[in-house]
Amino acid sequence: MIQFEKFTLENGLRVVVHPDESTPMVVVNVIYDVGARDENPEKTGFAHLFEHLMFGGSINIPEYDEPLQMAGGENNAFTTNDLTNYYCQLPAENIETAFWLESDRMLSLAFDNKSLEVQRKVVCEEFKEHYINKPYGDVGHKMRELAYTAHPYKWMTIGKELKHVEDATLQDVKDFFYKHYTPINAILVVAGKITVEEVKALANKWFGPIPSGTKYNRQLPVEPPQTAPRSMEMKANVPLDALFKSWHIYSRLDKRYYVTDLITEILSGGGSSRLYQALVKEKQLFSSIDCSHYGSSDAGLLVIEGKLVKGVSMKDAEEALNIEIEKLQSEGISELELQKVKNKTESMMAFEDMSVMNRASSLAIYELLGDADLINKELERYHAVSSEELMNESRVIFNENNCNTLYYYAAS
Amino acid sequence: MIDRTSAPFIKDAIEFDLKLKPYQKLVLNNGVEVYAIDAGEQELLQLEIVFYAGNSYEKNKGVALATNFMLKNGTSNKSAFQINEHFEYYGAYCNRFCYNETAVLSLHTLNKHLNVLLPVMREMITDAAFPESELDIFKQNSQQKLQVNLKKCDFVANRLIDAYLFGEEHPYGKYLSAENYQALSTDQLKEHFQQYYVNGRAVIFVAGKLPADLFEQLNQQFGDLAITKNGQSLPAQQLVAAVQKKQHISNDPTGVQAAIRIARPFPNRHHPDFMNVMVLNTVFGGFFGSRLMSNIREDKGYTYGIHSYVQNHIQESAWMISTEAGKDVSEATVTEVYNEMALLRNTLIDEEELLLVRNYMIGSILGDLDGPFQIIGRWKNIILNDLDEQYFYDSIKVIKTISAEELKALAEKYLKPEDFYELVVI
Secondary structure, eight states, X not given: OOOOEEXXXXXXXXXXXXXXXXXXXXXXXXEESOOGGGSOTTSTTHHHHHHHHTTSOBSSOSOSHHHHHHTTOEEEEEXXXXXXXXXXXXXXXXXXXXXXXXXXXXXXXXOOHHHHHHHHHHHHHHHIIIIISSTTXXXXXXXXXXXXXXXXXXXXXXXXXXXXXXXXXXXXXXXXXXXXXXXGGEEEEEEESOOHHHHHHHHHHHTTTSOOOOOOOOOOOOOOOOOSOEEEEEEESOSSOEEEEEEEOOOTTSTHHHHHHHHHHHHHSSTXXXXXXXXXXXXXXXXXXXXXXXXXXXXXXXXXXXXXXXXXXXXXXXXXXXXXXXXXXXXXXXXXXXXXXXXXXXXXXXXXXXSHHHHHHHHHHHHHHTOTTHHHHHHXXXXXXXXXXXXXXXXXXXXXXXXXXXXXXXXX | OOOOSSXXXXXXXXXXXXXXXXXXXXXXXXXXXXXXXXXXXXXXXXXXXXXXOSTTXXXXXXXXXXXXXXXXXXXXXXXXXXXXXXXXXXXXXXXXXXXXXOXXXXXXXXGGGHXXXXXXXXXXXHHBOOOHHHHHHHHHHHHHHHHHHTTOHHHHHHHHHHHHHHOTTSTTTOXXXXXXXXXXOHHHHHHHHIIIIITSBEEEEEEESOOTTHHHHHHHHXXXXXXXXXXXXXXXXXXXXXXXXEXXXXXXXXXXXXXXXXXXXXXXTTSTTHHHHHHHHHHHXXXXXXXXXXXXXXXXXXXXXXXXXXXXXXXXXXXXXXXXXXXXXXXXHHHHHHHHHHHHHHSOOOHHHHHHHHHHXXXXXXXXXXXXXXXXXXXXXXXXXXXXXXXXXXXXXXXXXXXXXXXXXXXXXXXXXXXXXXXXXX
């Protein structure tokens, strides 16, 4: 059970406090309700580029990192298709430094041209390092484009192309800031060696005077149900053929999300999982195979990706994969297998919760989804999943008409 | 109105009194030592059995790695699948890691399942079977994975720079080819297993909210084994560094980035300069606010990240600068690295920057000592490097007190371009 308290400032900033006396540190986590899905399709990658600019100085403080490091702190941030999260950890005695820094960059940025110029380059190098200069680096991008026709999940957080990042202007930066980086669109989580009263006083002092801003009203294009299978072939300078398949699943708050999550565990969550045992160990058609899902707020994808053993045909590999999926659909799973994935989930959560930084960001993400207390309800929801539900849901998800396939061939 | 232009009062982190929580030491019936940290809120633990069975001890390349990997791939009574299913059913993680000197079998589990997991770990380290069929799959899939990795400039660069520093036959410099994987045999693995696991030397580290009967459980499962506290001594290693110091490799004609590695030999933790250089390294390239990051990323935008570090080796080490930079700015990046070395050699670090680095390092250690796994990690490093807790407290003292003059002298001694190997892989 993770204890916390919530309150809201007059300007609409939601605050969650999670006291933990056992650590000498505090974590200050600010999440903004904006991600790559909120971008203009012609200016993708912007939410993430913006995250970099948040470290380029704010209205009253020329440098974010230096004062934090001087206070013995460390920080980082991440952007997803759904949200942008900033966190720092520092000795509890110096907590006010974090409030000073975080509130000033919520108040306003320095909007410095040099910072924009440099960070455009840095993000382009990040793009190259992770998505261009790497075998199979373009797959995530292609899979999204194949599976989504309308919803902005069709581009990746890093952006659709380098050019979008290169073309970003200071005016874009300002517009984005005033639209999304306001108290009404943010959540502050403070965790560690601190009391609720202390956080109340500090939050009111530093964040209280910031104008509320306008609530961002998200209206995204809805992805129409897929009605026929889609596929695509690619050839690239890679050593091995690879197969990528994806299916549309459910939004994060849907009850069936938990069923889907357990399906991915059944299929590839370890050395005794079905796909690994059947396709890598027994039939030796794949040298590696993995099943995962986006975990996104809006309806995401369940993805299976495997690299073929040299000499195996794509057709044989795909057929064998389909047999495993059909087995799940027709025979379901044993109670022992269900218990196994539930036990794994329980243990995974316990290990994740050891870190106060993880607890802080989880609380922020759950509060953004609607209720921080979801953090304490998750396990129960996993436990409630039955083997019947799992079998039924596997029939719905792994429907041919819901499937997208990417055949990735090694150019010989 | 509050004043947002001046920073709130801070307590300098160097005023913090850092304490490394002491371990409890237990000795099993066969003399094997167990180092334990009892801390944390959750009812879970991490157990590591560290064998002196790393690649320094192998007779043929890849044998230590394959032996370690295949501990989990079958015993005379259980198949690989059954072993995996057992751990996974209880939501536990059993992993293995092979390093230069040591090879580890680890367990992460909720305390309530410990008693059904330890017997299987015992089985793995006494009765691993190394089935032919399992080795064949390992060889095939490792070679395929290698083929993919060899397309990556960073992977290629990491292998080559170590080979330049230590030589291709040295445990720290050698790397595996497809042929090395292909040549592995179950007999080689069984021999390594018998010598370095079954009759080898081991030490155990455990951390978490420890159950009251932990010692009894460990003694019951591992206290009667032939493993001991003392084992075979490390085979003598011949260090043969490369003659040619600058290398440019073309790995992928379509590559858009260059992997840059610039490195020099450096002594191990017992050398009097070691902990002093940790501070200089932090200034140079050891954190986000470092000289290298500030210049090459935050001012010029040549890279997503650039770091310097001293390799974590027990015998001899190396000081390394590592980055992936745009292909067209790779030469400029190399030049800037040397410029930053020159600056540290020629100019005293100012007190403000030095205080920031001291505070950052102390704050970072304070945050890093938070939690049982982090604490045992510190201890493990100390014990495996044959140091004691004084090393921890001396390091803290150095961070708090080392002077700009001392740092400049170290830069003059160690940051000399002619001592460095330089590698660019595109």
